[in-house]
Amino acid sequence: MSVPRYWREEKPRYRLMGEECAKCGAKYYPKTPVCACGSTEFKPYKLAEMGKLKSWTVIRNAPVGYERFTPYVVALIELDDGVQILSQVVDVEPEAVKVGMKVEYAFRKVTEDGQAGLLQYGYKFRPVVD
Amino acid sequence: MRKVAVAGIGFTKVGEPWERNVKELFAEAALGALKDAAHTEVEHLYVANMMGAHLQGQIGMGAMMAEAIGRPGLPAVRIEAGQASGGVAFHEGVKAVASGMSDWVLVGGVEKMSDLLPEAVATALVGAEDQEYTAYTGVTKTGLSAILHRLYSHEYGASPEEIGWFAARSHDNAVGVTHAQYPFKLSIERVMTSPMEADPIRMMECAAVADGAAAVLLGPADKVANGIEVAASTVATDHLSLAARKNPLTLIAVKKAADKAYEIAKTKPKDIDVLEVTDDTTIDGVLSLEDLGFAEKGKGAKMVAQGHTTRTGEIPTNNFGGLKARGNPIGATGLYQIAETVMQLRGEAGANQVPDAKIGMAQSMAGVGSTCSVAILRRV
Ligand SMILES: [Zn+2]
Numbered sequence A: 001m002s003v004p005r006y007w008r009e010e011k012p013r014y015r016l017m018g019e020e021c022a023k024c025g026a027k028y029y030p031k032t033p034v035c036a037c038g039s040t041e042f043k044p045y046k047l048a049e050m051g052k053l054k055s056w057t058v059i060r061n062a063p064v065g066y067e068r069f070t071p072y073v074v075a076l077i078e079l080d081d082g083v084q085i086l087s088q089v090v091d092v093e094p095e096a097v098k099v100g101m102k103v104e105y106a107f108r109k110v111t112e113d114g115q116a117g118l119l120q121y122g123y124k125f126r127p128v129v130d
Numbered sequence B: 001m002r003k004v005a006v007a008g009i010g011f012t013k014v015g016e017p018w019e020r021n022v023k024e025l026f027a028e029a030a031l032g033a034l035k036d037a038a039h040t041e042v043e044h045l046y047v048a049n050m051m052g053a054h055l056q057g058q059i060g061m062g063a064m065m066a067e068a069i070g071r072p073g074l075p076a077v078r079i080e081a082g083q084a085s086g087g088v089a090f091h092e093g094v095k096a097v098a099s100g101m102s103d104w105v106l107v108g109g110v111e112k113m114s115d116l117l118p119e120a121v122a123t124a125l126v127g128a129e130d131q132e133y134t135a136y137t138g139v140t141k142t143g144l145s146a147i148l149h150r151l152y153s154h155e156y157g158a159s160p161e162e163i164g165w166f167a168a169r170s171h172d173n174a175v176g177v178t179h180a181q182y183p184f185k186l187s188i189e190r191v192m193t194s195p196m197e198a199d200p201i202r203m204m205e206c207a208a209v210a211d212g213a214a215a216v217l218l219g220p221a222d223k224v225a226n227g228i229e230v231a232a233s234t235v236a237t238d239h240l241s242l243a244a245r246k247n248p249l250t251l252i253a254v255k256k257a258a259d260k261a262y263e264i265a266k267t268k269p270k271d272i273d274v275l276e277v278t279d280d281t282t283i284d285g286v287l288s289l290e291d292l293g294f295a296e297k298g299k300g301a302k303m304v305a306q307g308h309t310t311r312t313g314e315i316p317t318n319n320f321g322g323l324k325a326r327g328n329p330i331g332a333t334g335l336y337q338i339a340e341t342v343m344q345l346r347g348e349a350g351a352n353q354v355p356d357a358k359i360g361m362a363q364s365m366a367g368v369g370s371t372c373s374v375a376i377l378r379r380v
Helices: A003-007 A010-015 B022-037 B061-068 B085-098 B118-128 B141-156 B160-174 B188-193 B252-265 B282-291 B300-305 B330-346
Strands: A017-021 A042-046 A050-059 A072-079 A084-089 A102-112 A119-127 B004-011 B044-048 B076-079 B105-112 B196-198 B211-220 B228-237 B274-276 B359-366 B371-379
Touching: A010 A017, A010 A119, A050 A084, A050 B141, A050 B196, A072 B141, A084 A102, B004 B022, B004 B085, B004 B330, B022 B061, B022 B105, B022 B211, B044 B061, B044 B085, B044 B330, B061 B076, B061 B105, B076 B085, B085 B105, B085 B211, B085 B228, B085 B330, B085 B359, B085 B371, B105 B330, B118 B141, B141 B160, B141 B196, B141 B282, B160 B188, B160 B282, B160 B300, B211 B330, B228 B252, B228 B330, B252 B282, B252 B359, B252 B371, B274 B330, B282 B300, B282 B359, B330 B359, B330 B371
Parallel strands: A084 A119, B044 B076, B044 B105, B274 B359
Antiparallel strands: A017 A042, A050 A072, A050 A102, A072 A084, A102 A119, B004 B211, B004 B228, B105 B211, B228 B371, B359 B371
């Protein structure tokens, strides 16, 4: 993983920054060069930090760089502003995860790029504790 | 546009032949297709392959395979469309002949997955997803299917066992198939007691690591005696990420490719006699059946569990074992599906023959539906 490749996704991943179409208001995460309406004008848009689980899985056989986290939960989350996001869900046993569960943004280490490589940080989600 | 026909087919046995490299596998399938067609002229070569760059560090497979089949100098290119590479390469070949630009086009696919350990293969497979926002979460291709599986059960009340039947049905059809990776039965009990791979998907619901190659020779229909006509060939795409799809349980790319194919071939789902769909996992197969128009949304799993996709059912599906049991050497898979459909339409499927099959469909799909190709073939 090159440093610029990591760095250019830093803001979206650290702060859940997406974009909103200046013409039709459609929200994108991650950002996209052209909106479905044809517009290429966008404004920065900060995603909601709370949402609920639509569905999830438990990864038991991981890709390279994620092996030592198994088993871990990856979910499709619908944020309170309607934007959907894929994310790991942490601070919960896989057995305790439920559809509809409320979750919130958390800043975490995501992966290590080899022994001497880059530590990657970014979003994961965790259950909301009332 | 000219009518196009499949003049010949060839393929290797799917497996893990550690002693054979990608060139040898490809050449066996390609030369097999030429021999089957009793034809030697080739004007253009398409090579379908998804993961060579990851698995062997190899790209440039167009020139490599032209040389491997003894024809250095041939115009040749590698086609990559994720796990749909085989079907998309077929589509490109059909276009080349239909347009009149070439008469004889060889389309071959190859993948050699057994060279690397499972985590490296998982990384290569998730290569077809957005690296920065999907692969980044640590999800696998199977994990994405699992998210759909759970959503499907939740929405439509299908039981995991009903969905699991897809694997058992595919295995039933692989019994005695000489080119299949796993030519044996797999009971629903064994499917449902196998370890979790990506909950709620179990290991025996997933296609495994496989090596293989398959090829077809295409030509103008009026120059191919006893050919199988390509009645339609289509490709469509969808949002790459599941998260960008409003209703992830409808595979828009599958629907679009299928609807257009039916329109071009002037057929309907009820006209299709034999079907090959992408059952990389059980739920992929179920959703494909629905979005190709063979089952109402939410009813596909029940349909499979009740036996309507068996050889004697309403729509005989994955008649040589599908991805699960014939095997899924990714870049070659879409071409195995075409070759198997041709075998059925020629009446050369032996014990697997669906009586009097006239029209067949093959669907090749990348990831959880980001790209889909559909071909409708017809005996004329
Ligand atoms: Zn817009």
